Amino acid sequence: MDYRPKKFELPNDGIHIKGDDLDHPPYVFTDKVAIAVDVALATGRPLLVSGPPGSGKSSLAPVMATRLGWRYLHEIFTSRTRLEDLTGDLDQLRRLSDAQLRDEKNPLPERWAYLEPGVLWWAFDRAGAVLRGRSQREVDKLKQQVGENYHHPQDPSTNTDVDHVVILLDEIDKADPDLPNDLLEPLDRKRFDVPQGPPVQAKPKQQVLVILTTNEERELPPAFLRRCISLRLTDPDRAQLLHIAHHHYPRGQKKLHSDVADKLIEQRTAAREQDLRPPSTSEYLDAIEACRKLKIQPGSDQWALLAQATFVKEDNERGG
Amino acid sequence: MAARRPSRPRGDIGLGDLAKAIVELDLDNNHYLHLAARCLGFEGLAHPDSGRPQTAADMRMRRHPARQTKQPRRGRAFVPPAPVITPEPAGDVLTSTLEPRPPAAAQPPPGWLQDKEPAPPKHPQIIRQPLLLQNRAAGVLKAAIAVRRPGRQLDMPRLIDRVIAGRPLHELPHLPVGSMEQGVDMLCDYGESMQPFYADLQGLADSLARLLGSSLYRVFEYETDPGRAFEWTSADEPLFWTPKAGRPVLLATDFGRGNPRGLHQRLRPAIWQAFLRQTRQARVPVLVCSPLPPTSWPRWLGRDVKVIHWDPRTRAGSVSRLVGSGHEIGR
Numbered sequence: 001m002d003y004r005p006k007k008f009e010l011p012n013d014g015i016h017i018k019g020d021d022l023d024h025p026p027y028v029f030t031d032k033v034a035i036a037v038d039v040a041l042a043t044g045r046p047l048l049v050s051g052p053p054g055s056g057k058s059s060l061a062p063v064m065a066t067r068l069g070w071r072y073l074h075e076i077f078t079s080r081t082r083l084e085d086l087t088g089d090l091d092q093l094r095r096l097s098d099a100q101l102r103d104e105k106n107p108l109p110e111r112w113a114y115l116e117p118g119v120l121w122w123a124f125d126r127a128g129a130v131l132r133g134r135s136q137r138e139v140d141k142l143k144q145q146v147g148e149n150y151h152h153p154q155d156p157s158t159n160t161d162v163d164h165v166v167i168l169l170d171e172i173d174k175a176d177p178d179l180p181n182d183l184l185e186p187l188d189r190k191r192f193d194v195p196q197g198p199p200v201q202a203k204p205k206q207q208v209l210v211i212l213t214t215n216e217e218r219e220l221p222p223a224f225l226r227r228c229i230s231l232r233l234t235d236p237d238r239a240q241l242l243h244i245a246h247h248h249y250p251r252g253q254k255k256l257h258s259d260v261a262d263k264l265i266e267q268r269t270a271a272r273e274q275d276l277r278p279p280s281t282s283e284y285l286d287a288i289e290a291c292r293k294l295k296i297q298p299g300s301d302q303w304a305l306l307a308q309a310t311f312v313k314e315d316n317e318r319g320g
Numbered sequence: 321m322a323a324r325r326p327s328r329p330r331g332d333i334g335l336g337d338l339a340k341a342i343v344e345l346d347l348d349n350n351h352y353l354h355l356a357a358r359c360l361g362f363e364g365l366a367h368p369d370s371g372r373p374q375t376a377a378d379m380r381m382r383r384h385p386a387r388q389t390k391q392p393r394r395g396r397a398f399v400p401p402a403p404v405i406t407p408e409p410a411g412d413v414l415t416s417t418l419e420p421r422p423p424a425a426a427q428p429p430p431g432w433l434q435d436k437e438p439a440p441p442k443h444p445q446i447i448r449q450p451l452l453l454q455n456r457a458a459g460v461l462k463a464a465i466a467v468r469r470p471g472r473q474l475d476m477p478r479l480i481d482r483v484i485a486g487r488p489l490h491e492l493p494h495l496p497v498g499s500m501e502q503g504v505d506m507l508c509d510y511g512e513s514m515q516p517f518y519a520d521l522q523g524l525a526d527s528l529a530r531l532l533g534s535s536l537y538r539v540f541e542y543e544t545d546p547g548r549a550f551e552w553t554s555a556d557e558p559l560f561w562t563p564k565a566g567r568p569v570l571l572a573t574d575f576g577r578g579n580p581r582g583l584h585q586r587l588r589p590a591i592w593q594a595f596l597r598q599t600r601q602a603r604v605p606v607l608v609c610s611p612l613p614p615t616s617w618p619r620w621l622g623r624d625v626k627v628i629h630w631d632p633r634t635r636a637g638s639v640s641r642l643v644g645s646g647h648e649i650g651r
């Protein structure tokens with residue numbers, strides 16, 4: 001890698017080794033990846049990462065949080081994810097349960113006591129999320145009122161000493177087709193209104209790096225795409241695979257790493273020709289790990305069996 | 321505490337973002353400049369190896385190239401051919417024998433063949449209007465294939481009833497919403513009478529691919545019997561459709577009505593009833609799209625079969641009125 005990032009630091013070889021706080025495998029940066037992240041940080045735009053499975057889409061965000069020393073938050077999208085899951089919503093069930101237990105001596109707390117902040121709220125205004133958008137005095141008064149029954153909102157952030165934040169919104173293409181459009185304003189203006197709650201806005205000087213990933217299984221709305229920095233990850237080439245293997249297993253056999261890499265590339269090509277899911281970097285490392293532990297050499301009979309189990313999942317793929 | 325002034329909406333990525341990137345990142349190297357511009361959706365900043373620069377519009381359109389959608393293969397349905405029974409010859413039918421004549425003498429080529437004038441301009445291609453307009457496709461299909469499930473909004477009347485009745489609440493009742501998480505199976509009628517609509521069948525499959533993604537829809541074809549619909553596998557073998565519980569079926573057919581009466585390609589009631597039995601047993605809701613108007617629909621379809629007129633004038637609202645907030649999946 002030749003590019004030297006301006007907004008964050010990277011080792012000269014572009015490989016991020018395991019951090020202390022976040023346990024992640026080595027991540028290999030390329031010029032394209034480093035520039036895209038730099039552009040996202042410089043422009044304040046969300047970064048939309050696409051690529052084949054196992055190419056490192058979801059790993060980039062926690063790696064960047066470690067490299068930048070920022071807080072890290074994440075949300076994995078499903079078909080049921082709604083905007084309120086990301087911003088904040090009332091816990092109606094808890095409110096109703098409390099209503100059934102309360103009496104005149106112990107009145108029901110106000111509605112705001114049941115607000116549950118979402119990741120965007122925690123990201124943009126962590127202090128406000130802790131207080132559910134109220135003042136410290138109101139919260140203290142509530143705590144006196146309910147005592148040990150006070151329900152503290154759970155902060156999902158790591159590294160809570162820092163204001164700047166990296167947010168991973170994973171697999172956005174799995175969400176309802178309307179959700180990306182619902183996210184336009186919160187991501188654009190770093191502002192939203194919590195339903196039945198307060199408005200939330202990030203401080204002007206707070207830096208927020210939003211990384212979204214997509215498996216491209218569904219088209220995203222053009223209006224959403226026009227507001228995102230695009231980064232398409234590709235499968236690591238042979239040299240990058242060897243780099244990754246070397247950093248995982250610095251004392252491992254180079255011949256084993258290169259033989260397994262050659263096998264993976266061969267299987268990857270064959271899988272693409274047959275319109276099957278190609279093996280990923282994770283499977284490459286799995287294969288090396290298995291060969292090391294079981295003392296299997298590439299080219300042997302045992303290796304042939306191992307390659308089939310690890311790389312080619314034809315029957316599983318067909319079964320869906 | 322003074323309210324913060326809301327930040328100005330930034331809108332789409334534009335030259336301002338590119339300028340910011342160039343200045344803040346001090347991009348003085350052509351290669352890095354090209355990479356930065358490309359991830360912002362710009363092109364035209366010359367890269368030594370990129371060759372002829374393309375327009376920014378081209379790059380934005382290609383940022384997410386369309387994935388190869390499943391192509392329903394057009395061909396005859398996999399039905400064993402019926403044995404051909406030829407009638408016995410009726411005897412001599414010619415009253416006289418045919419005598420061979422010598423071939424005609426070769427004529428010189430006509431003068432117009434030597435004409436080197438350019439061919440007359442072709443008539444402009446008549447644009448064919450699709451049955452499902454692209455700008456309406458997402459809305460219409462969402463209304464057509466959505467499955468009912470609990471939404472976010474509480475069902476207050478039910479909730480109040482339970483609280484008043486003193487019944488314990490294990491979960492909150494919610495109002496139903498339509499969801500596409502079950503995906504859809506599309507059964508395409510590729511019978512002869514549907515030939516004018518083959519392009520629309522392809523268009524419908526493409527619209528489903530864009531809306532749902534490759535993992536949530538399957539396309540099958542048939543000719544006379546939807547229960548025998550199939551798809552071609554990569555090994556060139558037919559894989560017959562089997563209903564998947566909870567996954568709606570979208571049937572695109574004219575019921576064979578475009579064929580003359582009495583022809584076996586017209587959908588027969590017995591076949592249709594067998595298909596409905598199959599889907600009911602599997603608890604699979606069925607929605608039919610027919611390119612023919614309602615007056616051409618068979619009367620024996622059944623009252624609980626939902627049919628929409630597959631027509632450019634069909635809107636999401638009319639489909640929603642027919643389907644409601646989504647298909648009910650039986651338990």
